Amino acid sequence: QVQLVESGGGLVQAGGSLRLSCAASGRTFGTYDMGWFRQAPGKEREFIAAITWSGVMTYYADSVKGRFTISRDNAKNMVNLQMNSLKPEDTAVYYCAARYIYGGGTYRDKGAYDSWGQGTQVTVSS
Secondary structure (H helix, E strand, C coil): CCEEEEECCEEEECCCCEEEEEEEECCCHHHEEEEEEEECCCCCCEEEEEECCCCCCEEECCCCCCCEEEEEECCCCEEEEEECCCCHHHCEEEEEEEEECCCCCCCCCHHHCCEECCCEEEEEEC
16 A cells, blocks of 8 residues: 555635645556545545546546646656646545555546545635
8 A cells, every 4th residue: 555645634715726735655656547536624535637547537526626636746756736827616635545556446536546645725815
């Protein structure tokens, strides 16, 4: 497994931008697809974005498509989430997650991910 640490959360006004980062430890980062999920108070953790181990393919939830961009740098063991045009409904704790490339499940399935970060709070004010 890899250990994940998120950073970059904070308070921003509606329409603003934030960039979340996730640092992964371990030498096997390139064998993991990476995802971002979020959880708002009283709601289930939901899929936001995913990127394959190579970085070639990306996937997004409809709610963030066109506003959020996921990227990764395997040389630095980092995955990022650029969030633009933020809305109050984007307020949540954001989690980075790693999914072993030979594991089961789909990119949108939180049960398919093997490792999780501790989360970083994003608050968007109206």
